[in-house]
Amino acid sequence: MKILSKLKFMSGSTILLALTSTSAMAQDVDGWWRRWRDGRRGNGGGGGDYNAVPEIDAGAGLLAIAAVLATLALVYELRRRHRAKNAD
DSSP states (O other), rough: OHHHHHHHHHHHHHHHHHHHHHHOOOSSSSHHHHHHHHHTTTOOOOSOOOOOOOOOOOOHHHHHHHHHHHHHHHHHHHHHHHHHHHHO
């Protein structure tokens, strides 16, 4: 049974990685391979011409952190109420 749960975890994390990595690998027309290859050959590749991933400003970052903290607080409160209800 332990092997089955590990297999489920590994397959779930692989699927999650595949779904979330597409936005991280968003590229322009040339793509990362050409820039990496040209950079190794000395044909440039070190310039700031490319902006493959959108920037996150401080406001969006703070909102994301606030959303995560609110979710954690909600989970904590729901678990606390559930434990208090079952203790009676």
